[in-house]
Amino acid sequence: MIWLGIETANTPLSVAIVRDGKVVAELVQNIKLTHSAGAMPAIEEVLARAGLKAGDLDVIAVSEGPGSYTGVRIGVTLAKTLAWTLQIPLVGVSSLKALAANATLYNGLICPIFDARRDNVYTAVYQGVTLEALVEDHHAHIADLLERLRALDAPILFVGTDVGLFWDNIVEELGDNAFRAPFSLDLPRATEVIRVGTKVELPSVEATHHFVPQYKRIAEAEANWLKEQKEKEHE
Template sequence: MIWLGIDTANTPLAVAIVKDGQILAEEVTNIKLNHSGGAMPAIERIFTRAKLTPKDLNAIAVSEGPGSYTGVRIGVTIAKTLAWTLKIPIVGVSSLKTLAANIEYNPHIICSLMDARRQNVYAGAYDGSNHLATIVEDGHYSMDGLLQQLVVTKRPIVFIGHDVELFWETIISVLGEKALRAPYTVDLPNAAQLIHLAQQQELPAAEDVHQFVPTYKRIAEAEANWIKEQKEKAKND
């Protein structure tokens, strides 16, 4: 079975092709380029390297979020378009759990983290010793709010993600020696890991592609501004 994996949930871009449990080709970059112009060329490159075409695919795994609203939407749109055209199933996987899977099978709690601006983060925490069982649900949190949920645990917490450095001083000030930093070598999403997690889920029917929706965990900024404007108007009426 041949899978394509796509992760565009944040600044990094990760794509991979896996055939029968073997990675054929993958690409990951951490350059601030618009995924709308970079994702499809990257996918085309790995198909060329694997000597395959999209018609060879049996399923697609895609990062469903949370993360950048635009980034998540681009990856999901590409995945849905390909899946519908090829009449193959699409499986969504948490972008945060995909990161955590890079260091699964350790005795600590794993906290995946992405910057969401204004001292907010997209984050989730998982049990590294128990098949990534959820400890803190994927969500959009203030950094202080996330740390208050984590400070009560008695176990060390490994933080993973290329945005962790932005908050490391704050993390240490609250958690002290309980806070551990994952090596930078595992900070970026791995599209083969994404596929591996997708394979552990039940494969949906190909026609279910239209029902697939991203998991943003927050409303878009434009929508938030509109709601704020409506509330201000209501106060003044």
């Protein structure tokens, strides 16, 4: 079984090949190269290094979000098109769960964070080892998240390159319960996208057409429109 993993949901880029439960090749980078230009060549390279052709792939796992809208869409578009044209299954994996999976061995609560700008984050709380979601993936203001986490009254490990943006705030709110993952665990990795993907039942090939990103947030124009409709109902 040969897996291709794709992760472009935020600034970091990662692609990997896993064959029969063994990592063959993985590329991880955190540089400001647009995924639109960089992701497809990265897939080509990781396949070439593994000595494989696109036709050798059996299944694709992609980070389905949340994250940068455009970043998520690039990974999903590449994954969808490859999976459809190769007629192989496509598995979607939460970008937050894949990031939390970097710290799987931490026997406590794991809080992955992606910056969503204007003091907002995409986040969740996963139980270490089992990776069970205790707080589902969502979009939140950092202050609301920290209030919620303080109520858990337990040690929490924060993961992600964006944790640094909020670290002072986190320590202020959670004190001794706040732990920060080592920097080597901060980048989302396509091998973890694949590993999390191996735990779910493979969807049918026909399902690929209906695969969509998990934005965890409706578009701003749509939110405003819905608000207007509600106001009209009240009038």
